[in-house]
Amino acid sequence: MTFQTQLRIPGPTPLPERVVRSMNRPMIDHRGPEFAAILAEVTAGAKRVFKTKNDLLLLTSSGTGGLESAVANLVSPGDEVVVALCGNFGERFAALASAYGADVVRLEFEWGQPVDAGDLEVILQRHPKARVVLLTHNETSTGLTNPLRELAQTARSAERLVVVDGVSSISSIDIETDAWGIDVAVSGSQKGWMAPPGLALVSVSERAWVQQAKARSPRFYFDWKEAKTWADKGMTPFTPAVPVAFALQEGLRMLEEEGLANVYERHARLARATQAALQALGFQLFAQDGYRSNTVTSALPPAGLDVAALRKLLDTKYGVVIAGGQAK
Secondary structure, rough: OOOOOOOEEEOOOOOOHHHHHHHHOOOOOOOOHHHHHHHHHHHHHHHHHHOOOEEEEEEEHHHHHHHHHHHHHHOOOOOOOEEEOOOOHHHHHHHHHHHHOOOOEEOOOOOOOOHHHHHHHHHHHHHHOOOOEEEOOOOOOOOOOOOOOHHHHHHHHHOOOOEEOOOOEOOOOOOOOOOOOOOEEEEEEEOOOOOOOEEEEEOHHHHHHHHHHHHOOOOOOHHHHHHHHHHHOHHHHHOHHHHHHHHHHHHHHHHHHHHHHHHHHHHHHHHHHHHHHHOOOOOEEEEOOOEEOOOOOOOOOOOOOOHHHHHHHHHHHOOEEOOOOOOO
């Protein structure tokens, strides 16, 4: 049997033919005017998706690299940092902060349950010196979307810097970076942007720049100041993932042609269909009702079902690749 593999994993996601074709071109000079024009178009388009007028930096890395850049540029060793977590990627954010010497204050919730804004308010009152709050918008490991607007506004009202992991949400689930008071938002090219892995997109507010100038963590490759200095010249400080930039340019054009409202509704419609189908087959949806993600669906199998065998069957017989559970 011959077939084209159908990726149905959280990421990388399948590439539209237009995006694949956009990369089928000769390499260009990343210090030349052609790349500068691509960088300008991608940056402007990404800002429209982020809904921000803040600086937007393009870093050659995975989404995790973008998250590390936020910690490296905003946190000094010994700083208290509040991390709200309800899944594996919240744990990763906490681990990043710990690796840079932060005193991590963990606001933990059961996996599959959303972060509560009231609890966040309480912990911020208890830790007035914690300047930075790390939030996960879409917790990929559990298929849950946190109430980001309420969480961000709670942290902002307490005069804290709001840093958001939007790797598996931005471009697929609505976000209003400026209106919600988000200081730093991070995404990755391999999700809803319809491009291969390799580029992180990071929006940085004026408040975040002030904090960046004060932070004393060591940084080199992920130094935002260097990234902005070079971006202002139409370049990146180091060799970028040029073919991924080609793809991201085309993916953004496709998003704008469809219209963001239509993109978000399409994801929501497909999520509802997927969830209903799984429930009809006897699966139990893992995330709390009302907070289930429109980009990632997580479910517990019926009793007696061999998930490993099911995944192997889907792959070898039908060419469909799905992901297993994470961490727990």
